[in-house]
Amino acid sequence: MNERGISLSTHSTKILTRREFLSALYGWGFYVAIFISFLVSSLILRNFLQGIREDNIFISSYPLNFPLFVSMVIISLYLVIVSAVSISREKEQGTLEVLFYGPVSSSSFLLGKYFTDMLLYLIIAGFFSVYFFGVSLITNLGFTVALGKAIFVSIFIASCVISFGLFISSLTGKVRSSIVWLIGILIGFLVIWFFQNMFRGIPSEALSSWLIYVQRTLNVIYYFVNWVSPFSYLSRGMESIGVGSMRPFLLNILYSVVYTVVFLTASIYILKAKGVRA
Amino acid sequence: MKLKNLLLTCAALVFLTLTPQPGLTQEEKPAISLAPLLQEQLVYSFNVFDGKGWSGGFVPKSEDTIYLIANKDNALSAKKTLVYFWPITARYMAGWRTLNEDMQGTLEILKDGKLIDKLEKQDTVLSYPEGYWAEITLFYTAEEATEWHKRYKDAVDKYYEALSKFYEARAEYTRKMDEFFEQIRKRREAGEEGPLDIEIPREPEPPTGPDFYVTEPTRNYVINLPVGEYEIRLRADDGTIVEGSEKNLVVFTARRRGGVGYEIIPGNRWTAEEQCNDPADAIYAAGRNLLYFRPYQQDEYNELYHNKLLDPQNEGMKENWKWVHTQPLENVYLLFYSQDRLLERIDKRPYKVEQIPGAELGYNIVEFAPEYPGDKPTFEGQQLILSEELARKDYRIYLEDKEENTIISGSEREIRLAKKENVNFLYYLSFFPLIIGGIVFTFRRRKVKK
Structure with missing residues (x-):
């Protein structure tokens, strides 16, 4: 691509980002998703505070990290659905075909979508900071450095979630199929995680031979799911803060960046290969 | 077609698993038995430094790695015993009472496949200087172990000797007390009044036992290594490697x-x-x-x-x-x-x-x-x-x-x-994004109207 081509591509990415970003910002869905995540966090925090019985103590390093984790899960679900339907909706409505007659390429289009969602997440991260600071003032639960780190690492996890959603969207042609695939895959991840955890607690001696086979197969599948599911990055990111060591924290950020690059690149190639029609 | 076959096979397997065995009535079904299945295994029993004192346990065949703290004496011993799996705690247990056979030979330590040390068994004891239930435990090897154990034995012998003397003194005291009361009785009966000038026998003090405890000496391999990863194996007296004695050794230290x-x-x-x-x-x-x-x-x-x-x-x-x-x-x-x-x-x-x-x-x-x-x-x-x-x-x-x-x-x-x-204010705080959304929405509507 020549210099003019790159400049055009960058320009179209910027325009797409701006258009999508403002559209999301002026809609209610964005605020409702944050509201729901905060409502659930408030419920957890209320239970936590009521768990400190009268005339009693509770020892914790990061009491606000778990509510943040739950908020992140809800916001990730919102982001992954928004990303997953974004391309297929444009395909279904035919706007993608129109766009691609202009100076819009697969990469500029996808990057536009990615940056839009990332900008939205940065605003969400701002909301998180304000909310948890407010929680700290109201309840006296400490707004710790670890919480700041958790909010920072959540930006990279959001990046994984968004690129995963875009990847699903690039694979499908219609909004309905995007959502069905997404829900199917997420339920699949959940089922594998659930059964792997269930089997992990049972020693091989207590299992029949074919259940041992199932256990081993699940372990192998889980190993791969652990690298593919964006929610694994979320739980690992939160764990890395709890561990208190910088190495897993930085490693998780690095893995998230690699994950984003791999999934965005794959999405661009799939979009190119499958074309713009639904 | 292949997928169909696979699905049919899976369904058949599930059906077979869930179907009860034909011909077995409720009465004929065997009762649940929790009698453990004993298996003879070569295990390592240990007394290792745990950061505070020395604690014991054993390494069953299922575990291929032994973990030790660096630069501390740790006792290890290869033994043959009966191991069984206890499903309630999901752990292997050792039946020491049934079989506890010490394996003889030389313990070899290897690093990166190269032999770096050969260990022979030596006497080891655990000492509890503030008593068995106190928090401090010390570990002694070789002559020191024998010396500490002797010291404890001497203290115990001395205590029993003192106890024997105490019992004699106590018997003497009881006899003197009887005499004392007899004298009082006689003098009162003789008409004496007021305080009687009779010496009251003094009760003997019981001796106190040793305030420390030292275990019986046992013969173990004493491992003291710097941080690193090693392998160990037991070489029998005939020069062969004892089967099942090879284990990895992870020696670590505090962060x-x-x-x-x-x-x-x-x-x-x-x-x-x-x-x-x-x-x-x-x-x-x-x-x-x-x-x-x-x-x-x-x-x-x-x-x-x-x-x-x-x-x-x-x-x-x-x-x-x-x-x-x-x-x-x-x-x-x-x-x-x-x-x-x-x-x-x-x-x-x-x-x-x-x-x-x-x-x-x-x-x-x-x-x-x-x-x-x-x-x-x-x-x-x-x-x-x-x-x-x-x-x-x-x-x-x-x-x-x-x-x-x-x-x-x-x-x-x-x-x-x-x-x-x-706590209830937290719910009000949750509405904060909706308020911001409302402001943005109003701002947008006004802008569009203009």
């Missing part, structure tokens, strides 16, 4: 040393102590609290390695770290601060838990004052009262060295008084 941890005994549930070990830990308190602090020195170890060291069948996360209390911190004051202002300097005191008389449950924790010889306090600690009237919501505690008057590094902890009364 951080000399930290300060606290055991906190809440006054309202003194048997359920809390741990406040991580320097990032904050103590959240509600209402009025009476807390007793017991500070400890602690080292931080890898959770997986340390859990496996205590019991090779334990689990843990390699990414996690855990604090291990090494010894109580004596000669310190607990300082209670509000911002930069010292509110209280608290010294350690002994306390006794006294049950409330009557059928009702309840107890009082009172400062200990011995009521009879040998009376001991329930626990010792620094008492901190967190009253509801405390003006601020954030406090800090530190430890101060009594001799040097300096704050002990790593002893700082935050105490936060949780505002439970504000």
Whole structure:
């Protein structure tokens, strides 16, 4: 691509980002998703505070990290659905075909979508900071450095979630199929995680031979799911803060960046290969 | 087609698994038996340094790695025993009473496949200088082991000798007491009145037993290695490697040393102590609290390695770290601060838990004052009262060295008084994004109208 081509591509990415970003910002869905995540966090925090019985103590390093984790899960679900339907909706409505007659390429289009969602997440991260600071003032639960780190690492996890959603969207042609695939895959991840955890607690001696086979197969599948599911990055990111060591924290950020690059690149190639029609 | 076949096979398998066996009625079904299936195994029994003292256990065949702390003496011994799986605890257990055969030979230590050391068995003992139930354990090897055991045996012999003399003296005392009462009776009967000038026999004092304990010497391989990964194997006297004796050896050390941890005994549930070990830990308190602090020195170890060291069948996360209390911190004051202002300097005191008389449950924790010889306090600690009237919501505690008057590094902890009364305001805070959304929406509508 020549210099003019790159400049055009960058320009179209910027325009797409701006258009999508403002559209999301002026809609209610964005605020409702944050509201729901905060409502659930408030419920957890209320239970936590009521768990400190009268005339009693509770020892914790990061009491606000778990509510943040739950908020992140809800916001990730919102982001992954928004990303997953974004391309297929444009395909279904035919706007993608129109766009691609202009100076819009697969990469500029996808990057536009990615940056839009990332900008939205940065605003969400701002909301998180304000909310948890407010929680700290109201309840006296400490707004710790670890919480700041958790909010920072959540930006990279959001990046994984968004690129995963875009990847699903690039694979499908219609909004309905995007959502069905997404829900199917997420339920699949959940089922594998659930059964792997269930089997992990049972020693091989207590299992029949074919259940041992199932256990081993699940372990192998889980190993791969652990690298593919964006929610694994979320739980690992939160764990890395709890561990208190910088190495897993930085490693998780690095893995998230690699994950984003791999999934965005794959999405661009799939979009190119499958074309713009639904 | 292939997928269809696969699905049919899976369905058939599920059907076969769920279908009950034909021909077996309820009465004919065998009763559940939990008689363990014993299997002869070569295992390693150990007494290893756990960061505080020495603790024992065994490594079954299922575990291929032994974990040790670096630069400390650890006793290892290869044994043949009967191992069984106990499903209730999901652990392998050793039937030492049925079979406990010491394996003879030389223990070889290898690093990167090269033989670096050969160990022969030597005598080892565990010594408990403050008694078997106290916290301190020491480990002695070779001549020192024999010497300490002899010292203990001598102390025990001396005690029994003294006890024998005591019983004789006690018998003599009983006899003298009988004579004493007889004399009194006779003189009173003879008409004597007033105080009688008869010497009262003195009761003999029972001897006290040895205040320390040393185990019987056992012959073990003593391993003391720097940090690293090794392999071990047992070479029999005929020169062959004993089957099943090859194990990996992970020798690790503490990541951080000399930290300060606290055991906190809440006054309202003194048997359920809390741990406040991580320097990032904050103590959240509600209402009025009476807390007793017991500070400890602690080292931080890898959770997986340390859990496996205590019991090779334990689990843990390699990414996690855990604090291990090494010894109580004596000669310190607990300082209670509000911002930069010292509110209280608290010294350690002994306390006794006294049950409330009557059928009702309840107890009082009172400062200990011995009521009879040998009376001991329930626990010792620094008492901190967190009253509801405390003006601020954030406090800090530190430890101060009594001799040097300096704050002990790593002893700082935050105490936060949780505002439970504000808990419902959290819901109002959740509406904050909707308010922002409303503002943006209104702003957008006005802009569009213009």
